[in-house]
Amino acid sequence: MNEAIHFIRQKIITLLTGAITVDSSQVPVYNKVPQNASEPFIKVYSVDTEEIDENQTSFNVICTTRIDVVTSFVGDTGGELQANQIASSIVNIIRTRSSGYFDLSANNFNVYTSTIDKIRYLEDVDQDKTFYKAIITLENRVQKTS
Secondary structure, eight states: OOOOHHHHHHHHHHHHTTTOEETTEEOOEESSOOTTOOSSEEEEEEEEEEEESOOSSOOEEEEEEEEEEEEEEETTSOOTHHHHHHHHHHHHHHOOOGGGSOOOGGGTEEEEEEEEEEEEEEEEEOSSEEEEEEEEEEEEEEEEOO
8 A cells, every 4th residue: 555644744734834823823733742832732643544446557545634623721711712713724724625635746646535524522621721622534535646
């Protein structure tokens, strides 16, 4: 199987870096979140690659990538709205149709569909903070071109 998911992840990170702001501050985008990171932040990671349309002439896969938005507030000072707003901004950047699919031609791949499978929202409370998360699942169908 030919692997394209890391190229997709890099395209997402490039698109989002510097493009999302909260209160005039850029929201950092990570592939791996550093221990000293503070919220809000965005994490982009690979989930899986599944081969589809097995035939003699081409290799086609579905690459699933997730984009996590993590926000937090002390006590009851904030809420889910900030996670919703950041997720909305991300979706406005990455949602596209055929004219704007990720260009992976330099890597010998062709993205021929791109869909947001779902956005899931979670709340998690620890002793100091309440965390709000938006988990965006993005699916790209990709064909190996050579």
